[in-house]
Amino acid sequence: MASDESQQPGEGAGVSVPLPLDKLCFTHSQEGQPIVLVSTGSFNPPTILHLRMFELARDDLTADGYSVLGGYMSPVNDAYGKKGLLPAHHRIAMCRLAAADSDLLMVDPWEALQADFQRSIKVLKRIQQGVNAARPEGMPPVRLMLVCGADLLESFSRPGVWIEAQLREIFADHGVVCISRGGSDARRHIHENDLLFEYRKSIRIVDEWASNEVSSTLVRRFLSRGLSVKYLTPDSVIQYVKEHKLYTPSHSKPMDENGAGLSSRTSTKDNAVERKAEAALILTP
Numbered sequence: 001m002a003s004d005e006s007q008q009p010g011e012g013a014g015v016s017v018p019l020p021l022d023k024l025c026f027t028h029s030q031e032g033q034p035i036v037l038v039s040t041g042s043f044n045p046p047t048i049l050h051l052r053m054f055e056l057a058r059d060d061l062t063a064d065g066y067s068v069l070g071g072y073m074s075p076v077n078d079a080y081g082k083k084g085l086l087p088a089h090h091r092i093a094m095c096r097l098a099a100a101d102s103d104l105l106m107v108d109p110w111e112a113l114q115a116d117f118q119r120s121i122k123v124l125k126r127i128q129q130g131v132n133a134a135r136p137e138g139m140p141p142v143r144l145m146l147v148c149g150a151d152l153l154e155s156f157s158r159p160g161v162w163i164e165a166q167l168r169e170i171f172a173d174h175g176v177v178c179i180s181r182g183g184s185d186a187r188r189h190i191h192e193n194d195l196l197f198e199y200r201k202s203i204r205i206v207d208e209w210a211s212n213e214v215s216s217t218l219v220r221r222f223l224s225r226g227l228s229v230k231y232l233t234p235d236s237v238i239q240y241v242k243e244h245k246l247y248t249p250s251h252s253k254p255m256d257e258n259g260a261g262l263s264s265r266t267s268t269k270d271n272a273v274e275r276k277a278e279a280a281l282i283l284t285p
């Protein structure tokens with residue numbers, strides 16, 4: 001299905017960003033259909049559960065004969081405007097630190113560096129193009145799958161949040177790996193929603209049997225109260241947070257303090273200028 005197919009890898013509405021490819025394990029491709037995983041989100045900050053999602057998804061797909069070549073975290077654009085969202089350069093830096101120890105995870109800063117909010121389908125298409133352009137000759141096309149928690153799956157049926165045609169494209173062309181999460185019943189949600197039910201075969205539900213109550217909200221709350229977050233997020237992220245004095249009570253104020261709108265999905269001019277200035281720095285891993 002068509003969606004920005006004309007867009008070249010690394011090219012968006014704003015800053016051109018190379019796709020990191022260093023951890024992609026192209027040699028796995030002989031073992032099964034090649035898959036690359038992508039998770040979009042705030043990652044504010046990344047937690048161990050964000051990292052776990054990729055491990056769970058890889059195990060589940062591998063057990064069914066797929067070959068997972070790598071994975072990407074794509075931090076959301078500042079214009080998403082979620083309350084307390086730190087500027088993208090901090091979230092990109094923390095995601096990179098969190099991904100450093102992973103054998104499959106990379107961070108694609110493209111979405112965060114664009115002039116405006118980007119729909120997830122665009123992120124999937126961009127990474128799909130970049131990965132396939134780099135794949136060795138003779139390898140079958142690599143499929144990009146969206147990895148998410150059950151709460152994100154629930155948002156698919158929230159009016160005005162997603163575009164139905166794009167959801168159909170995500171299901172039909174990519175597929176979703178949905179990780180169970182306390183408070184969300186993914187199976188029931190699929191049963192109760194006609195669109196999700198229609199595409200139920202494109203949604204893999206993976207149960208996390210270890211306790212997974214950790215969220216970025218919890219980590220931010222602990223940090224703003226001066227409490228320990230050790231074992232909830234990697235030590236390198238904790239170090240970064242300390243060095244940059246993030247998630248102190250002043251950082252937890254709504255986004256306008258940081259230069260972006262609260263809930264409108266458009267960025268200010270100042271934000272765009274700042275983002276361009278930061279881009280050179282961010283593009284260097």
Ligand SMILES: Nc1ncnc2c1ncn2[C@@H]1O[C@H](COP(=O)(O)OP(=O)(O)OP(=O)(O)O)[C@@H](O)[C@H]1O
Nearest residue numbers: 041042043049148149152179181212214215216217
């Ligand atoms: N504990 C978890 N279990 C399953 N999925 C999770 C978990 N934490 C995050 N995710 C998933 O990771 C993706 C990115 O999430 P996000 O950055 O919004 O984290 P979050 O912890 O939900 O954030 P916040 O608490 O700030 O709302 C989403 O698909 C979300 O569902």
Ligand SMILES: NC(=O)c1ccc[n+]([C@@H]2O[C@H](COP(=O)(O)O)[C@@H](O)[C@H]2O)c1
Nearest residue numbers: 040041042043076119120121161162163
């Ligand atoms: N239509 C869309 O493509 C769409 C809608 C809502 C959220 N999203 C993405 O889902 C993620 C949700 O992140 P949070 O769970 O932190 O709100 C973000 O990366 C956001 O870009 C995409």
